[in-house]
Amino acid sequence: MIKVAFPVLLLASLLAGCATPVEKSEITPKFYPIAEKNVALSVVEARPYVLSGNKLPKFEGIIRGGMGIPYTIYRPNRPEEERFVDLLAGMIRDGLSEAGVNVTVVAMPLGATAEDALKKMSATGAGRNVVVEVLESNWMLNPYRQDAKYYSYKYNFAVHVAGADLKAQSSRFAALLEDKDGVGEGHNLFDMNSIRYRRVIESMFADPAIQQALR
Numbered sequence: 317m318i319k320v321a322f323p324v325l326l327l328a329s330l331l332a333g334c335a336t337p338v339e340k341s342e343i344t345p346k347f348y349p350i351a352e353k354n355v356a357l358s359v360v361e362a363r364p365y366v367l368s369g370n371k372l373p374k375f376e377g378i379i380r381g382g383m384g385i386p387y388t389i390y391r392p393n394r395p396e397e398e399r400f401v402d403l404l405a406g407m408i409r410d411g412l413s414e415a416g417v418n419v420t421v422v423a424m425p426l427g428a429t430a431e432d433a434l435k436k437m438s439a440t441g442a443g444r445n446v447v448v449e450v451l452e453s454n455w456m457l458n459p460y461r462q463d464a465k466y467y468s469y470k471y472n473f474a475v476h477v478a479g480a481d482l483k484a485q486s487s488r489f490a491a492l493l494e495d496k497d498g499v500g501e502g503h504n505l506f507d508m509n510s511i512r513y514r515r516v517i518e519s520m521f522a523d524p525a526i527q528q529a530l531r
Contacts, residue, residue, distance in 0.1 A: 338507035345411030345517045351531045352479075356442035357408060358422040358433040359401040362451045362474075366426070373399035373426060376509060377455030377469075386456075391506045399426075401450060407510070408448065408517055430476050434484060444482070444530055448520075449474040452490070455509055469493045469512055475520055477529035485529040489520050 365371045371388070378386040394403075402423065409419045420440050424433050430447045437445040452472035459466060472490040493512075503511070520526060 336502055338503050338510060340410075343407060343507070343510040343514050344414060345407060345514050345521065347411050347415045347518070347521050348527060350412070350415050350417055350527075352444045353416060354418050354441075354443045355412060355530075356420045356422055356437040356440040356445045357405060357412070357448075358424055358437060358446070359405040359408070359448045359450065360424050360428055360430055360433050361399065361401045361426055362429075362449050363453065373401070376400055376453070376506070377457070379505075380456065380458040380460070384458075400453065404448065404450070404513065404517070407513060411514075411517065411521075430474065434476065434478050438480075442479075444477055444479045446530075447476040449476065455512075457505065467495060469509070471516060473516070473520060475523075475526055477526060482529060485525060487520075487523055487525050489516070489523070 361367065361373060363371070363375075366373055366375060372390070374390050374394075375388065376391065378388050380386055391403075405421050405423070409421055412419045420442055422433060422437050422440065424436070430449045433447045434445055437447070451474060452470055454471075455467070455469040457467050470492045472488070474486060474488050476484050476486045478484040521530075
């Protein structure tokens with residue numbers, strides 16, 4: 317019984333423990349000044365294991381138990397119907413709004429492509445249409461490892477920007493991060509990863525090509 321129950325207790329401690337609630341300011345991206353003040357935004361799911369149905373659209377990552385068994389856990393205290401792409405869209409919307417941008421979020425169904433999103437967004441009349449395509453986003457926590465690689469986050473995002481006077485411009489952002497790097501200390505597992513997402517979002521929108529496309 318102890319061997320079975322321990323992973324469950326471990327998961328509970330990682331989700332709660334002595335963590336303090338994350339402040340919204342910690343997970344709201346900070347953007348450089350953006351000239352375009354009317355933006356349509358869509359975040360599109362393109363992770364193959366979600367499109368195949370192997371993982372739910374709200375999937376973010378896994379925890380490995382003592383025998384290496386992966387446990388998929390989902391973000392607590394969130395709307396049941398909220399997908400990972402909706403979570404990211406909300407974070408980006410909040411950051412753009414704080415930068416003085418009027419944002420229209422266009423939600424797309426599972427299986428929609430970036431091209432589908434850009435076509436639908438053209439009807440909003442926004443000066444710029446921004447699509448963030450989630451090709452990969454998957455974290456892993458293995459608390460039983462004793463080295464720096466007990467945490468990893470792999471991501472691969474494509475950002476597409478288009479407008480009536482701008483042919484679609486695209487940039488790809490991908491990396492494998494193998495330690496927490498002090499991210500979210502004192503917060504629970506999901507809040508910690510939200511801070512990581514914020515940092516990645518900020519780095520994408522700070523890219524010179526994306527900044528130029530949003531002028």
